[in-house]
Amino acid sequence: MAKQYDLVVIGAGTAAMTGAMRVRAAGKQVAVIDYRPFGGTCALRGCDPKKMLISGAAAVDYARRMATHGVEGSVEIAWPALMAFKRTFTDPVPEKMEQRYQDKGIDTFHGKARFTGRNTLEVAGEILEAKHILIASGAEPAKLGIPGEEHLMDNEGFLALETLPQRIVLVGGGYIAAEFSHIASRAGAKVTILQHGDRILKEFDTDLVGWLMVSFTALGIDVRTKTSVERIEKVLNGYQVFSSSSGTQSMIEADLVVHAAGRVPDFEPLDLAAGGVEVDNGRLKLNEYLQSTSNPSVYAAGDAARMGPPLTPVSSHDAKVVAANILNGNQKTPNYQGVPSVAFTIPPIASVGLTEAKAREKGVKFRMQSQSTPTWFTARQQAEPVYGFKVLVDEVSDHILGAHLVGPHVDEVINIFALAMRHGLTTKDLKTTMFAYPTGASDIGSML
Secondary structure (H helix, E strand, O other), rough: OOEEEEEEEOOHHHHHHHHHHHHHHHOOOOEEEEEOOOHHHHHHHHHHHHHHHHHHHHHHHHHHHHHOOOOOEEEEOOHHHHHHHHHHHOOOOOHHHHHHHOOOOOHHHEOOOOOOOEEEEEEEEEEEEEEEEEEEEOOOOOOOOOOOHHHEEOOOHOOOOOOOOOOEEEEEEOOHHHHHHHHHHHHEEEEEEOOOOOOOOOOOOOHHHHHHHOOOOOOOEEEEOOOEEEEEEEEEOOEEEEEEOEEEEEEEEEOEEEOOOOEOOOOOOOHHHOOOOOOOEEEOOOOOOOOOOOOOEEEHHHHHOOOOOOOOHHHHHHHHHHHHHHOOOOOOOOOOOOOOOOOOOOOOOOOOOOOOOHHHHOOEEEEEEEOOOOHHHHHHHHHOOOEEEEEEEEOOOOOOEEEEEEOHHHHHHHHHHHHHHHOOOHHHHHHOOOOOOOOOHHHHHHOO
């Protein structure tokens, strides 16, 4: 006999936790399903463990930059010890997360969920029937369709390496490639990035990425753009990665090849057709309420919904919208205004709102301040040669349209610009704010 629920959530990450807890708090019967350890991508296989490793890379980098400025002695990354430090965070997560669900009276199931009807799911031999189903199953590395693809290691594998290989090739040029290359190279690996497009970090402003490339060059990271990977072959002492660029063929030998070419929702195990959930070009067909247009019992959030940027705070925001709509009827829609994004290279690069290219494409009237500023105190105090900004302001309203930063502390400073954008603060509001000095935020007035 099927178990009855008001809500069944597929996935156990950020969106799942937020949605399940809110619906359960309203007195509803809720279940959560995941075939992986509970906790989701961010806590176990993405943002958080990555940042734990970056802490070690950043400490080494800072000491090396200060080597001629009063800091003596060499420092190195001890990879196994750094990985053990990461595990102090990740190892307890699954048990803690599952216990949180159970403490609230939320049932937990382990296994792959599969639709057997519009309101029913099968998991590990059990049938669950639900008034509503939330797909919050995250994303997986995209299929590349190249020979030898099975030899690629995903982000989860890299973040669990007990020893670091000496020669690493990253296929792709987004967040994963940029961040992993900065970690690995500072730990002593020779890193090559193969990017199909004409530059890496295409989500960020072109000029600022150009300024950031100084750090890639200084680290000896070999960044090859306009390069297509054609196949990967396993050989006795590692791998051979074959690629082409402008008609020229090349081969790189590597000890490890990492998938860094994007992630997409993995819907195949769900058998969405059996649930009457339509998909168009790999995306769920959703309305503005994050609800399936073909099965109103089904909602989606985060990477599975793909309505907003693929970021953890967006997953949580989506789940709050879905929970409200399940409990009160469809009234809320997501608001992605002013969502900041950071690539945690060293130094980091950060962005919120429109890029210059997008603003010009939209025909918006704006004024812009842009400058590379390695001589400013914030950069000099850190002995950091990469620091700069680009800020776009609406000529009529004086509101921030976009802010793009690279350099020390920008992963925090970008939040001030995001706050201004989301809550309608003007540049006058920011300029008349007294920030603590000297801090990264105290530079904001000079950026406007």
